[in-house]
Each structure stands twice: as C-alpha cells, then as structure tokens.
Amino acid sequence: MNSQNARIHEQASIGFQRAADAYERGRPEYPAGAVECLVRVLKIAGGSRVVELGAGTGKFTKALLTTGAEIVAVEPVDAMRRKLAEQLPGLSIVDGTAEAIPLPDASVDAVVAAQAFHWFRAEEALVEIHRVLKPGSGLSLIWNARDESLAWVRGLTQIIEPYEGSAPRYKSLQWKSAFESSGLFSPLEQAEFTHVQTIPAEAVEDRIASISFIAALPDSTRAAVLEQVRELVRTDPAFRGRKQIDFPYRTDVFWCRAI
Numbered sequence: 001m002n003s004q005n006a007r008i009h010e011q012a013s014i015g016f017q018r019a020a021d022a023y024e025r026g027r028p029e030y031p032a033g034a035v036e037c038l039v040r041v042l043k044i045a046g047g048s049r050v051v052e053l054g055a056g057t058g059k060f061t062k063a064l065l066t067t068g069a070e071i072v073a074v075e076p077v078d079a080m081r082r083k084l085a086e087q088l089p090g091l092s093i094v095d096g097t098a099e100a101i102p103l104p105d106a107s108v109d110a111v112v113a114a115q116a117f118h119w120f121r122a123e124e125a126l127v128e129i130h131r132v133l134k135p136g137s138g139l140s141l142i143w144n145a146r147d148e149s150l151a152w153v154r155g156l157t158q159i160i161e162p163y164e165g166s167a168p169r170y171k172s173l174q175w176k177s178a179f180e181s182s183g184l185f186s187p188l189e190q191a192e193f194t195h196v197q198t199i200p201a202e203a204v205e206d207r208i209a210s211i212s213f214i215a216a217l218p219d220s221t222r223a224a225v226l227e228q229v230r231e232l233v234r235t236d237p238a239f240r241g242r243k244q245i246d247f248p249y250r251t252d253v254f255w256c257r258a259i
Helices: 001-007 010-018 020-028 030-044 061-065 076-089 122-132 152-162 174-182 205-208 219-235
Strands: 048-051 070-074 092-094 106-116 132-144 189-200 244-257
Touching: 001 061, 010 020, 010 048, 010 076, 020 205, 030 106, 030 244, 048 061, 048 122, 048 132, 048 205, 048 244, 061 070, 076 092, 122 174, 132 152, 132 189, 152 219, 189 205, 205 219, 205 244
Parallel strands: 048 070, 048 106, 070 092, 106 132
Antiparallel strands: 132 244, 189 244
C-alpha cells in the first residue's frame, strides 16, 4: 500500500486517481441557493480565509472564489490536484487530508467539504478541523445527491449498487455519528435545495465513471458496467430523441460552529 492509500480510503485513492477527467466532465456544479446558504451561515466574505477539504477538481471551489475569500484547497489525490490546478490556475492547492491539515492552529475562518466528508475518518477529521478553525468559526458540508424519483436515475443506481462494497456513502448518514459524540461543535443544522444538471446524454456515462468504486474496478468489469449505462441511455424512453438530458439532484447543506 502506498502512502496515499494509507492516508485515505483505498477505493477513493484508486478511483479518484483514475477518474479525474470523468469527474470534471460528469459531475454537477452546485445550485446558487445552496452556495448562498453556505456562504451566509459561515459568514464568508472578502478577506476570509477558507479551507476546502477534498477539493477534487474544483467543482465547489469555483463557487467559493466568487466570494473574494482566500481559498486553500486541500486535496490528497495527485490526479485531482493536477486537474484542479489546470481548472483554477493560481489557486492555493496543498497536498493533505482532513485528518492532517497542513495549516497552523486557529488559522482559518471557515472549513468546507463538498461531496467529501463521508470519505473522512470522521472522528479524527473533526479534531483536526477544530484545531485549524478560529474559535467560534464554522464548518459546512455539502452534497449533491442523485434524485431517484425518476425511473432512469433509479436504473443507474441499480446498475452500480452491486459494486459498492465497503465504500463509504453519503446516503448512509453514518458520518453524522461523529458529530453527535465529538463535543467539539454545535449541533448540525441542515437545508435542502433542488438542482438540475443539463448535460449531453452521453455524459451520463461520465457521471457513473466518476464514482470512485466504479473507477476502481478491474478494467473489464468497469467496461461492462459502463456498457450497461450506455444501454440504458440508448433504450430508456426518457432519452428518446434527446441530445441533452436534465439530471435531477437534491443538494443538502449542513453546518455547525466550533465550540
């Protein structure tokens, strides 16, 4: 096991190393209302210093930059850091993890994790996040979750679920238990938003290819999974005669303050 695998979950290390390009093509941005909520509750403004943990290819970083805040993007996967630097030249990007943030004590005004906290070793991460936050400053977590009220989205889930294995998932909500026991933060608050990503129909394959536990599969198995996705796009009535598709999401925002 290499040092990167030792620092983060193996499926995240392998999958996101392979899937950086698909992640940038296939993953949605975040709805304006959710971004505004997060910025407001964390009191992010010009002059704020904000750490984004697990910044990936910069999907959420782009929204944070519009606030005028100083953003420090922490990302442990080499391929993701390269794609992030390509997308956002000049951004402060550091190799690190939520459990080992390479910043001094009480040095930041806010910490954010987008589509990432479920991968962290939550108890360790909360101690480290609390360490770098200034007293009373806030932490916010945000996820885009596929809206399975549509049959074709449920069909995608049925294709990928057999391969989840031990991969941590946001939808399990197991990550929440660390907040309840840590005593370091105020109770989590939550807001929910709807979101639609309009993409070329063929980009649905990128969306699935960007999922870490799919990207980490052996080549032949991954190819078979993605062929099932292409077959769904070819045959499902929702795609008939359409070059673009509206991919629905629910965006969840959580926040709390260091105590």
